[in-house]
Amino acid sequence: MTNAKTIGQRTPRQDAGAKAAGRFVYGMDFQLPGQLYGAILRSPHPHALIRSIDTRRAQSLEGVESVLTAKELPAGLLMPGVVCDQPLLASDRVRYHGEPVAAVAARTPAVAEQALQLITIEYQPLPALVDPEEAMAPGAPLVHEGWEAYQAEQGLVRERNICCHATLRAGNVEAAFAQADAVVEETYSTESVHQSHLEPRVATAQVLPGQVPTVYTNTQLPYWIRTNVAHVLGVPEETVRIVTTGIGGAFGSKLYPQIEPLAALLSQRARKPVRLLVPLSDELLAGLPRHPTKTRVKSGVMRDGTLVALQATMVMDGGAYAGSTPEIASVAVLCLAGPYHTPNVAIDVFGVLTHKTNFGAYRGPGGPQSVFALETHLDEVASRIGMDPLELRLRNLLDEGDLAPNGQIVTAVGLREAVERATRAIDWHEPARPNHGKGLSLGWWTTTLQLSSSEALLDENGKVFVRVGTQEIGTGAIMGGVRQIAAEALGLDVDDVMVEVQDTLSGLWDWGSQGSRTVSNVGRAAQLACQELRLKILTLAEQMLETNRDLLEMAEGCVFAKESPRDRISLKELAQRSPEGVLRSRAESRPEPATYDKTRLTSCLYPAFHHPSFHCHAAEVEVDPGTGEVRVLRYAAAHDIGHAINPTLIEGQIEGGVMQGIGMALMEEVLYDSKGFRTNTNWTDYKLPTIADLPEIEAIIVEHPSTLGPHGSKGLGESPVLHPPAAIANAIAAATGERFRSLPVTAEKIALALDKAAKPAPPQRR
Amino acid sequence: MPITISLDVNGKTHVLDIQPQETLLQVLRERLGLMGTKANCEEGECGACTVLFDNKPVNSCLLLAVRAQGSPIVTIEGLTEDGRHAALQAAFVQEGAIQCGYCTPGFLLSSAALLDRNPAPTQDEIIFALSGNICRCTGYTKIVRAVKKATPGVVSE
Numbered sequence: 001m002t003n004a005k006t007i008g009q010r011t012p013r014q015d016a017g018a019k020a021a022g023r024f025v026y027g028m029d030f031q032l033p034g035q036l037y038g039a040i041l042r043s044p045h046p047h048a049l050i051r052s053i054d055t056r057r058a059q060s061l062e063g064v065e066s067v068l069t070a071k072e073l074p075a076g077l078l079m080p081g082v083v084c085d086q087p088l089l090a091s092d093r094v095r096y097h098g099e100p101v102a103a104v105a106a107r108t109p110a111v112a113e114q115a116l117q118l119i120t121i122e123y124q125p126l127p128a129l130v131d132p133e134e135a136m137a138p139g140a141p142l143v144h145e146g147w148e149a150y151q152a153e154q155g156l157v158r159e160r161n162i163c164c165h166a167t168l169r170a171g172n173v174e175a176a177f178a179q180a181d182a183v184v185e186e187t188y189s190t191e192s193v194h195q196s197h198l199e200p201r202v203a204t205a206q207v208l209p210g211q212v213p214t215v216y217t218n219t220q221l222p223y224w225i226r227t228n229v230a231h232v233l234g235v236p237e238e239t240v241r242i243v244t245t246g247i248g249g250a251f252g253s254k255l256y257p258q259i260e261p262l263a264a265l266l267s268q269r270a271r272k273p274v275r276l277l278v279p280l281s282d283e284l285l286a287g288l289p290r291h292p293t294k295t296r297v298k299s300g301v302m303r304d305g306t307l308v309a310l311q312a313t314m315v316m317d318g319g320a321y322a323g324s325t326p327e328i329a330s331v332a333v334l335c336l337a338g339p340y341h342t343p344n345v346a347i348d349v350f351g352v353l354t355h356k357t358n359f360g361a362y363r364g365p366g367g368p369q370s371v372f373a374l375e376t377h378l379d380e381v382a383s384r385i386g387m388d389p390l391e392l393r394l395r396n397l398l399d400e401g402d403l404a405p406n407g408q409i410v411t412a413v414g415l416r417e418a419v420e421r422a423t424r425a426i427d428w429h430e431p432a433r434p435n436h437g438k439g440l441s442l443g444w445w446t447t448t449l450q451l452s453s454s455e456a457l458l459d460e461n462g463k464v465f466v467r468v469g470t471q472e473i474g475t476g477a478i479m480g481g482v483r484q485i486a487a488e489a490l491g492l493d494v495d496d497v498m499v500e501v502q503d504t505l506s507g508l509w510d511w512g513s514q515g516s517r518t519v520s521n522v523g524r525a526a527q528l529a530c531q532e533l534r535l536k537i538l539t540l541a542e543q544m545l546e547t548n549r550d551l552l553e554m555a556e557g558c559v560f561a562k563e564s565p566r567d568r569i570s571l572k573e574l575a576q577r578s579p580e581g582v583l584r585s586r587a588e589s590r591p592e593p594a595t596y597d598k599t600r601l602t603s604c605l606y607p608a609f610h611h612p613s614f615h616c617h618a619a620e621v622e623v624d625p626g627t628g629e630v631r632v633l634r635y636a637a638a639h640d641i642g643h644a645i646n647p648t649l650i651e652g653q654i655e656g657g658v659m660q661g662i663g664m665a666l667m668e669e670v671l672y673d674s675k676g677f678r679t680n681t682n683w684t685d686y687k688l689p690t691i692a693d694l695p696e697i698e699a700i701i702v703e704h705p706s707t708l709g710p711h712g713s714k715g716l717g718e719s720p721v722l723h724p725p726a727a728i729a730n731a732i733a734a735a736t737g738e739r740f741r742s743l744p745v746t747a748e749k750i751a752l753a754l755d756k757a758a759k760p761a762p763p764q765r766r
Numbered sequence: 767m768p769i770t771i772s773l774d775v776n777g778k779t780h781v782l783d784i785q786p787q788e789t790l791l792q793v794l795r796e797r798l799g800l801m802g803t804k805a806n807c808e809e810g811e812c813g814a815c816t817v818l819f820d821n822k823p824v825n826s827c828l829l830l831a832v833r834a835q836g837s838p839i840v841t842i843e844g845l846t847e848d849g850r851h852a853a854l855q856a857a858f859v860q861e862g863a864i865q866c867g868y869c870t871p872g873f874l875l876s877s878a879a880l881l882d883r884n885p886a887p888t889q890d891e892i893i894f895a896l897s898g899n900i901c902r903c904t905g906y907t908k909i910v911r912a913v914k915k916a917t918p919g920v921v922s923e
Contacts, residue, residue: 022802
C-alpha cells in the first residue's frame with residue numbers, strides 16, 4: 001500500500017472516548033423492560049448420583065416465574081461439540097463441583113436466590129477422580145459410562161477416560177537418543193489459571209411467542225452461541241438472533257454457551273425476558289479455566305548443542321466433559337514441538353476426563369503449559385552440556401523456509417530477530433548481580449483462519465459504515481485495527497469511518513473474536529468490502545465530475561480530481577445523487593489453511609499453525625534469598641506480528657499478555673482439594689497481579705509480513721501469554737541455582753527449596 | 767423496612783427510600799442509573815466499583831448507602847461532567863491505557879484522587895494509589911504512563 005495514511009498510526013480506538021467517560025454500555029449495563037432475574041443451582045459435590053429433585057416449594061414461591069431442571073428438557077439432550085457428551089443440566093449424575101442442575105427465573109435477584117434454596121435434591125455422593133493419571137489408568141472408573149456411544153468428530157482417537165490422544169511422529173527418536181551425546185529427561189507441571197475477565201458473564205434472553213428468539217450476550221463467538229441456542233429451542237439456526245453487547249474482557253472465557261441456552265429456555269417458559277448473570281464465586285467455581293498439565297520431556301542433544309531428538313508426553317486434565325480439550329490437545333502438540341527443526345520427534349498429548357470443571361480455552365490454550373515444559377527443559381539441556389541457553393536456541397531455531405516438526409514449511413519467520421532484540425533489551429550477555437538471574441523463552445503460534453464477513457456502505461448522509469459480525473472484546477482488534485484497515489482501503493481518515501458490530505440476523509457470519517484471528521481475518525473481509533465500496537464511489541464520481549476515476553482521490557469527506565482539487569464533490573452530495581441509493585458492498589474472507597505432513601499426525605484437530613507468529617521473551621528477576629520473593633526487574637517481549645496496524649494497540653496486547661503470564665508464573669492457581677472440591681473461589685484467595693507486582697514491560701514489535709492479513713499482519717492476541725512462566729522460571733533458576741518444575745513458582749516454594757539446599761541433611765536417628 | 771437517605775452525588779442531592787442493606791454500588795447503578803460505576807466481585811478486591819467519597823477512593827460495593835451520607839460522592843459521570851480531569855481522561859485514551867475499559871472508571875477515579883491531593887506524585891506514589899484497582903487487559907504499563915502524562919508536576923522515580 002502506497003502512502004499509508006492510517007496504517008501504523010497510534011490512532012485512538014473508536015470506543016476509547018466512551019469508555020473513558022463511563023458511557024460505554026456493557027452486557028452488565030444492558031436491561032430489558034420487565035426482565036426477570038435468572039439464577040443457577042449448582043452441584044455441591046464433585047461426583048454424585050442424583051436420586052431425586054423436588055422443585056415444588058421453589059415453584060410456589062411468590063415471584064418465581066420459571067423453574068428448569070433436566071426433566072423439562074428433551075430426554076437425552078446433549079449439547080453440540082467435538083464430542084457430544086455434555087447435558088445442559090445434569091439429570092441422573094453430577095460430574096463436577098459446580099455443575100448446573102437447575103435454573104430459576106424470578107422477579108428479583110433475591111427471590112431467585114431464595115428459590116434455589118427451596119429446591120431439594122437428594123444426592124448419593126461418589127468418590128471423584130481427581131488425578132488425570134489415575135483416570136487414564138486401565139480399570140479406572142469411567143467419568144462417562146456411555147462414552148463409546150457419544151457422537152464425536154471423525155479421526156479423534158479416544159478411549160474410556162481419554163477424550164483425545166493426539167500424536168506427532170517424525171524420524172526415529174529411539175535411534176537418535178542412542179547416538180546423542182547427552183540425554184536429559186524431566187517432568188514439568190502446571191496448574192489451572194482463570195481468565196478473570198473484569199466483567200462477569202451475563203446474558204439477557206427474550207424468547208416470546210411470535211417474535212424472533214433473541215439473546216443479548218457478551219460473547220466472543222455469536223454464531224456458535226446461535227447454534228447452541230437454536231439446538232435447545234429446537235428451531236433452525238438462522239431464525240435465532242444473537243446480539244453481542246459490549247464486552248468487559250473475555251480471554252477465551254466467553255466463547256462457549258455457559259448461560260445463553262439456559263436464559264433462552266427460562267425466558268421461553270416464563271414468557272418474559274430473563275437476565276442470567278454468573279456471579280464471580282460461580283465463575284471461579286465452574287468456569288472454563290486453563291487446563292492443568294503434567295509433561296514428561298526427554299531430549300537428545302549433541303555436544304555442539306544440536307537437538308537430535310525430542311520426546312514429550314503431556315497429560316492434560318480436561319475436567320468432566322470433552323469441551324475444547326481435543327482441539328487444545330493438538331495445539332499443545334505443536335507447541336511442544338517448538339519453533340525448532342528437531343529431526344526426530346515423538347509427542348503424545350492425552351486429554352483426560354476427571355471430576356473437575358470443564359477446562360477450556362484461556363488465551364493461547366495449551367500454549368503456556370507446553371512452552372513452560374519445553375523451554376524450561378531446554379535450559380536444563382543447556383546446563384547439562386555447559387552451553388549458554390541463548391546459544392542452544394540459536395543453534396536449533398526455525399529459519400525462513402525450514403520444515404517444522406509437523407511437516408509444514410514456515411515462512412515470514414522473524415524469530416531470530418525477535419531473539420536478538422529481546423535478549424539485547426535485558427543485556428543478556430552482561431553478568432547478573434548476586435540473587436539476580438536472566439531467563440528466556442521462544443515460541444511460535446497460529447493465526448486462526450475460517451470465515452469472516454463484512455459490509456461497507458456509504459449512507460445517504462455521506463458517512464461510511466463498516467459492519468462486521470463479531471464483537472470488540474477489548475483488544476482493539478475491531479474498534480482499532482479493523483477500522484484503520486477499512487479507512488486505509490477507502491482512502492479516508494479514520495474519523496470518517498464508523499465500525500458497527502451486527503447481530504446474527506445480518507448474516508455477516510464470522511468465526512469470532514478469538515484465536516489471534518480478528519485483525520487478519522475480519523480486517524481482510526473489511527478491506528475487501530471497502531476496496532469495492534471505494535471503486536463504487538469513484539465510479540459514480542467519475543460520471544459526476546466527468547473525470548476518469550483513476551485521476552480521482554478521496555479525502556476529508558470529498559472526492560476530487562488529483563490534478564485540479566477544486567473539481568470536487570462531497571460524499572454527502574454524491575450519496576444523495578446516487579441513482580442506486582445507499583452504496584454498499586459485501587465481502588468474505590476465507591483463507592487457505594496451512595499445509596502439513598498428514599502422515600506425521602494422528603487425532604490432531606488443529607494440525608498446523610496458519611501464518612505463524614514467532615516470539616521471544618527475556619526476563620531478569622531478583623530473588624530474595626530469605627523470603628523467596630521474586631521481583632521481575634526487566635521484561636522484554638519481542639513479537640513478530642507481520643505488520644503493525646497500530647503500534648499502541650499491539651504493545652497493549654503484548655503487555656497485557658505478559659501480565660497474565662506473570663500471574664501464571666508466580667501466583668495464580670485454581671485450587672482443588674484431594675476430594676475434588678474447589679477451594680479458592682474469590683479474588684482474595686485466587687491471586688491476580690496488581691500494578692505493584694509488575695515491572696514496566698518492554699514490548700518489541702518485529703515485522704516479517706505474512707501473505708494473509710491486510711498489510712502483512714498476522715496473529716498477536718494470544719501469544720504474549722505463552723512465555724512468562726518459562727522465561728521467569730528460567731530466570732529464577734539462574735538466580736538461585738534451583739530448578740522449579742511446577743507452577744506457580746511461589747515465594748513459599750522458593751524459600752523452602754533454598755532452605756533445604758542450605759541445610760545439611762539431618763543426621764539419621766538410630 | 768425502607769429508610770430514607772440523602773446522598774450528594776456529582777453535586778446533586780438525591781433523597782431516596784432504600785433498603786438498609788443496599789450498598790452504595792447498588793444505589794448508584796440501580797436507583798440512580800449511574801451505570802459508569804462497574805460491578806463484579808462485590809467484596810472489595812477488583813476496584814471496578816471505585817467512586818470518590820469525601821474526595822477519597824472507596825469500593826462502593828463495600829460501603830452501605832446509609833453510611834455514604836454527609837459527604838460528596840463523585841462517580842465517573844461526575845468526573846466527566848466536571849471536566850477538571852479531562853486531561854487525565856484524554857491521556858488514558860491517547861496512551862492506550864484502555865482496552866476492555868471495564869476497570870477504567872475505577873482507575874480514573876483513583877488517579878484523579880491522587881492528583882488532587884498530590885500534583886507531583888513519584889512513580890511509587892502512583893503505583894501505591896492504583897494498587898487497589900485490578901486491570902486484566904493492559905499489564906498496567908500504559909496506565910502508569912497515562913497518569914504520568916496527566917500529572918501537572920514532574921514525576922520523579
